[in-house]
Amino acid sequence: MKSISLHLFLLSISIAVFSSCKSDKKAEQFEEAASALEEGVKEPSNVIDIITRSMEFQSVDTITSGWNTFKYQNLSNETHFFLMDKYPEGKNVTHTLEEVAPVFEEGMKLINEGKSEEGFAAFGKLPKWFGDIVFSGGSGLIGPKNTAVTTIHLEPGYYIMECYVKMPNGMFHTSMGMAKPIIVTTEDSGNTPPEPTINITVSNENGIVYDKAITKGKHVFSVFYKEQKHHENFMQHDVNLVRLEANASVEELEKWMDWSDPKGLITPVPQGTTFLGGVNDMPAGRTGYFYADLNPGRYAFISEVPNSRIKGLLKEFEVKD
Ligand SMILES: [Cu+2]
Numbered sequence: 001m002k003s004i005s006l007h008l009f010l011l012s013i014s015i016a017v018f019s020s021c022k023s024d025k026k027a028e029q030f031e032e033a034a035s036a037l038e039e040g041v042k043e044p045s046n047v048i049d050i051i052t053r054s055m056e057f058q059s060v061d062t063i064t065s066g067w068n069t070f071k072y073q074n075l076s077n078e079t080h081f082f083l084m085d086k087y088p089e090g091k092n093v094t095h096t097l098e099e100v101a102p103v104f105e106e107g108m109k110l111i112n113e114g115k116s117e118e119g120f121a122a123f124g125k126l127p128k129w130f131g132d133i134v135f136s137g138g139s140g141l142i143g144p145k146n147t148a149v150t151t152i153h154l155e156p157g158y159y160i161m162e163c164y165v166k167m168p169n170g171m172f173h174t175s176m177g178m179a180k181p182i183i184v185t186t187e188d189s190g191n192t193p194p195e196p197t198i199n200i201t202v203s204n205e206n207g208i209v210y211d212k213a214i215t216k217g218k219h220v221f222s223v224f225y226k227e228q229k230h231h232e233n234f235m236q237h238d239v240n241l242v243r244l245e246a247n248a249s250v251e252e253l254e255k256w257m258d259w260s261d262p263k264g265l266i267t268p269v270p271q272g273t274t275f276l277g278g279v280n281d282m283p284a285g286r287t288g289y290f291y292a293d294l295n296p297g298r299y300a301f302i303s304e305v306p307n308s309r310i311k312g313l314l315k316e317f318e319v320k321d
Contacts (some may be wrong), residue, residue, distance in 0.1 A: 012191040030231050033114055041197060041218035043291055047071040052080055055173055057161050057180040061259040065184045067164040067191040069151040073279075075140045078165070078267050080173065081141045081240075083151070083280045084182070085160045088132035093160055093181045099127045101175045104164075105293075112170050112262045120260075123234070137288045140240035140278020141165070144270070148277030150247045151194055156186045163260060187278045194289050196222035199303070202237050203227045207312020208301045216296050216319050231305035233260040237313055238281040241290070244298040244316070248272030265304070296321040 050072040074080055102227040103125045111119035136159070139148035163178040197212045197219045203226040210221075221241075228236045242253065252270040259265040269275065278301070279288035298321050303313035 006067050011295070015197070017154050023205075027297070039289070041220055043071070043107075044151075044191070044194070044282050046068050046191070048093055049073070049148070050082060052076050052178075055178055057082065057163075057177045057178060059161070059180070059182070061181065062183045063154075063157045064189040065154050066188040067151060067153050067193050068189055069149060069194075070139065072142060072148040072150070074144060074146055074148070077144050079141050079143050079269050079275050080163045080165055080178065081139050081275075081280060082161050082163060083138040084154060086136045086155065087158045087160060087221050088133040091129050092158060093179055095127070095155045095204055096160055096174075096179055099181075100130055101172070105175060106168055106173070108166075114262075124306070134283060137282035137286070138280035140238065140280060140290065141269075141275035142277050143240070143274045146276060149291040150277060150279060152279070152282070153193075153286065153288075154184045156184050158182075158261060159184055163208075164265070166259070166264075168267050170262070170266065179252055193222075193287070194220045196220045196289060198241060198312045200224065201226050202239060202303075202313075204229055205312075207237075207308075207313075208239060208300075208303070208315050210315075212239065214294065214299075214317055214319055216292045216294050216321065218291070220288050220289055220291055221279075225282055226283070228284040231303075231311075233258050233304075233306055235259070236305050237282040237305060238279065239290075239301040240274040240278040240304070241292055241298050242300050242302060243274045244275055244300060245274075247274035248298075250300065250309075250316065253300070253302065254308050257302055257304045257308060259304065260306075270300070290309060294319045 007208050034074055038244045047069045048063055050070055053075050071180035088214045107119045107122035110122055139150045142148035159182045161182050163173045165173050198221050200221055200223045201209050223239045253273055256264055256270050276292055279290050298318055302308055308314035
């Protein structure tokens, strides 16, 4: 009898210990999961800083290859972005400024004068190697005094970091100092991509599609370019996040996103819109990431192409309180 009660006693202790262990473990796991979620929306500490104060890119000149997170602080009074153009062997920024920029200026001047056909014909003067540039991602458009955090994968090579938003007089920022050579070395960064909270897929048929309702707070968006193609204005699809105030006209925004329109991609941005970053265009099959902290309100994802709405490349959404 004695031994049975001792047994029972020991058993009950072990159950108590076991179950408290279990609940501790549960609590621990819960905390881990919660902190992983927190960490998932925390920006990495080892970022490559880019700063724009007026019409320039301030950054290091050489970076490692592989996954890199860029923190682009736009301290200027205008909207910009950065796009990483991987150049073909033997071509550099001198060739850009001598052979590419003047062609864009000439073409744009004709378009601005209402001579669209001659303007588009002028782009035929672009050097053949221009077609060999690999547009390799970057941030989406980012408004004044805002910061865009974007993670992209880069192959080693010679790149030009550029922004081709236009000045009020129609001049491209590229010609005003926003074309900076960046060397990406063969040494791998060792970084891994972040864990996304929302997955965006971009395809020719369905445009921009995301996989769940977008809630308020911090997010990491992955952007997978399932397919790519050149639209009427030569641009491939990209993803820009834009906040829409009550006075914003989405029609005006859609029109503004086309650089080949005389009033497109030109300062100032459409009334009531603030650009919050995104992932610039990159070849099909690649994925980039961007971070955003969303307050309740009205937003849109949009590409820099003409007629984005009917192509599914303009998607409005509401972030609820
Ligand atoms: Cu710019």
